[in-house]
Amino acid sequence: MIKKLFAAVLLSISSAAAIAVPFGSQSVLVVEDDTGKILLEKNASAILPIASLTKLMTAMVILDARQNMDELIEIDRSDVDTLKHSTSRVPVGASIPRRDVLQLALMSSDNRAAAALGRTYPGGFVAFKAAVRRKIAALGMHNTVIEEPTGLSPNNRSNGPDLVKMARAAAAYPEISEQTTDAKNIININGRGVEYRNTNRLVGAKGWDIGLSKTGYTQEAGRCLIMSIKAAGKNATMVLLNAGASSARILDALNVRRHIAGEEAPVGRIAKAARSASIIKAGGRAPRLKAGGTGLRIKAAGGRVVKVKAKAGVRSKARVVATKKKVVVVRKRRN
Structure with a gap:
């Protein structure tokens, strides 16, 4: 009886916290990393399209395969997005080291780069998808389905608790932490240095201590964001899904940080x-x-x-x- 009462009190506190902070995102989950305590939540269990948040899973699977990161990958015409017809500054025919292709997928959320990583996985796309399924199972992400490496498919779906698990796992990879928190980088494309920027405008902004970052957007998924941040001495992971605009996503992130900081x-x-x-x-x-x-x-x-x-x-x-x-x-x- 006491345990049930205690659980009810915790639930009411959590719900009150969610109501106290205005959110534009449809689903929100903020968890303190050191304790696992839920700091904020709103519709956290809703299973929704995750857009380019997918690329964190893609990166982990690629790094787990221990491929040669200096090997040149040629961007193929099959890597071009024919589903959403999204734009890319990575030209077909360019030969780019796998390490830089990974950064283009993570930092700039480039879909051709992510597709090329999946295509050149040992055994091709079929083996890549099998590796993703194994990784999802290993992380205990029971409400997650990922069918392809870019996030363009609306069938790539997950929820807040699963995505917190994914974010924590991804943050343990130094390459992912470093590449997702670069504000910008110059990458050699066909012998010419091209500057690429992070899709998250909070990366590099004054006052922000970010350990992991990934944005996402499709029409079905809305504006999404995963970030690991440090505020007021607390380490926390936030998941924001289906905000109506980039401005709403940023306001939500600001409100999360303000709440953590008291x-x-x-x-x-x-x-x-x-x-x-x-x-x-x-x-x-x-x-x-x-x-x-x-x-x-x-x-x-x-x-x-x-x-x-x-x-x-x-x-x-x-x-x-x-x-x-x-x-x-x-x-x-x-x-």
């Missing part, structure tokens, strides 16, 4: 004020966000800007003041 006045409150001033959806487009430290800049269509600066542990409220050229947020200290 900061008040979630960023969602600022976003709500901005929406009421028709900033977030000005011109029918989602805003561009730049986040770092404890600050946030929201640049909406038309060049208007919302600047938010917050100090940890300071309770405050914001009002949006609009002008012809820009919008600023004026913050008032509360005693």
Whole structure:
């Protein structure tokens, strides 16, 4: 009876935490790495398409095969995405070391690179898929199905608890941790250095301590994100699935970090004020966000800007003041 009561109390605390923090993602799970404690959750058990989060599994399977990472892989026409017709800056015919192909798949989430990794796995795609199934079983990911290496297929599906397991396993590979947390890198393509950037704009941003990162997007999956972060001395893994826009995904990540750090006045409150001033959806487009430290800049269509600066542990409220050229947020200290 006492155990049941204790479990009910924990569930109510967890549910309260989820309600207290506004989330734009359909499914959210945040777990403290050192203790396994659930810090935040929202529809965490929902099984949803995972888009390019798949590439973390692809990377682990490729590294487990211990192939020569200096071996040149030629990007083949069969690596071109004919399902979603996604773009790629990796040209067909380019010969690239496997190590760089892996980074293109992880850091820049390039689909041709991920497809090439699966195609050149020992035994080809059939052997690759069998290795993925074995890895899924070994990690105890009972609610996960992965059919191909890129994440373009909506049949690649999982849920929050399984993806936390995958993230923790991936973080144990130094190559994956290093390559997913590079903000940018220059890779030799056909004798010319080409700069590629991380698809997660929080990587390299001021105030962020990120140990693992992977974004994902397809129409079915929405905007997805896996990150391992350190905040206020705590190591945590977050999984965000099916956010409606990149801005919502970033706001969710900011709110997660603020919650872990024990900061008040979630960023969602600022976003709500901005929406009421028709900033977030000005011109029918989602805003561009730049986040770092404890600050946030929201640049909406038309060049208007919302600047938010917050100090940890300071309770405050914001009002949006609009002008012809820009919008600023004026913050008032509360005693």
